[in-house]
Amino acid sequence: MVLAVLLTSGWLHRNETLEPGGQAGQLQAWRQDTITGTDLPDPLSGPEVVADFFASLGHRKQFLLAERHPLVVGNLGGAPAEVRYAANRHALAAAREREQTRSQDRRLSPVGRHESSRRAHRLSSLLAEGRQILAFDPTGSGRVAEVVGDLDEAERVSVVVPGVDTDLLTFERTRLRYRAPVGMAHALYAQQREADPGRRTAVIAWADYTAPRGVKVSAATAGPAEEGARRLTATVAALPGDATVALFCHSYGSVVCGLAASDLPKRVTDIAVAGSPGMRAAHAGELGTRARIWAARSPADWIRDVPHLAVGPLGHGPDPADPAFGALPVAGEDVPGHGGYFLPGTDSLTAFGRIGAGLVDRAARGGEGPYCVPRGLPT
Known part of the structure; x- marks a missing residue:
């Protein structure tokens, strides 16, 4: 038992x-x-x-x-x-x-x-001086999470939730650095500090679930995401202090975040998805959360050609970047493909940095045009 x-x-x-x-x-x-x-x-x-x-x-x-x-x-x-x-x-x-x-x-x-x-x-790289490994399990392909910044002192905590083919070996990369969780987290942390140097923030590169391998049937089902959603909810619930939290969910990671949304603690104020195959919901309002939902999709992202449908256990539902879904839009026109949303200099990373720092009134579409922050949500 x-x-x-x-x-x-x-x-x-x-x-x-x-x-x-x-x-x-x-x-x-x-x-x-x-x-x-x-x-x-x-x-x-x-x-x-x-x-x-x-x-x-x-x-x-x-x-x-x-x-x-x-x-x-x-x-x-x-x-x-x-x-x-x-x-x-x-x-x-x-x-x-x-x-x-x-x-x-x-x-x-x-x-x-x-x-x-x-x-x-x-493993030698993860043991380097100064690295803060929050979770580690070597079993199978491996699970790991790392903190960038001071988690105990943070006023805002961001969690990067990656997608398929994420494991111990792909947790960080030398080439294509910003397409791997560690590079994403460092880029987001630096962008948050640029957006608001006075705001104490921390970012977690969270690969603490067993992600699907490749674009196969497992990636078209919710099975791995259901386990990931349970683990993500537990991670957020166990964060120290009273910092508010933003989730940044890439590709299949947005399925994880969609399934977790209704069970996440109220301290989660923002859920931003990028290159999403769907969030297992027909509309942002069906996610069961008061958190703001944000969505980015590059015109160069192949995910646009994936059928955004849900038929029985297959598929993850409508595209969150479709205006009909009801998510707040994040600019992604300059993102070079599916893995480039956290590249320094892109409009998407600029907006993510503002969301992570709590500057949500300047995050939609790169800060252009009016945006009304929903009442009752802290920043």
Whole structure:
């Protein structure tokens, strides 16, 4: 029963075994552990319970738990951000050591050794000084989330939700940097600071769900997005402080955001989609949220040719960039294709920076023309 709950909640992958070094094994060890005679909280007990537990501990004990159970603490909503960062450094280092060993194992095929070498290289990059890894799971193709900026001090938090083919290896890129989640997050953070230098912001590059692979049947269904929506909702609910939140959802990530919309905390004031195949709703008003809905689509984006329909389990519904959908328009005329919405200098990134900084009255169509902010929504 416990395993079924953990699978349903997204804590575990379905192919995960109870290996001591894996997340399932560490969850089992966590449930059996105590600290100074006190039981550890259930990982599913909610961020408030977890936060209260960690607040009752001294600094040394918090980091001791991060070292003992890195794959649990590193993904535990409600645990202090700095403790999660530390836990994930332990988890990343252990994962890198395993991949480095596998890359030299002659029992593996050359392709397998090469894949392990690539993963070890990516893990080394994630371990670089100053990086703040908020979530990490090496199982399968890997899940990861990273914070840019100071999450604890932020007045506004933005979450970048990417689409298909996002995993550990594609989380960041050297070439085509701004088409990968890390590059998107850094570009958005810089644009927010330019838009309002006095506003304290943070951006999360969030690849903490199992995205579909390629433009295949799985990308035309809501299955992966349903799991992603649950995980995204949990991430936002566990954010520290009282910062307001904006979501920036690219491609299939907009399906995730559409499904999450009705369950997201009220602190989410804006949901911006770019290159969207649909949000699993016929109209913005059917998303079940008071957040402002924004949409951008480039004339050069191939997504315009995808049938924006929903027939049974296939398809994601109308194009959010169609005026009939009811979303607020974001300029995208200068975006060079499906992956270019976060390129520095584009009108879309300029508008996203304003939305992220809370300057929503200057975000629609690059700030040209009047735009009335709906009453009751903070910025």
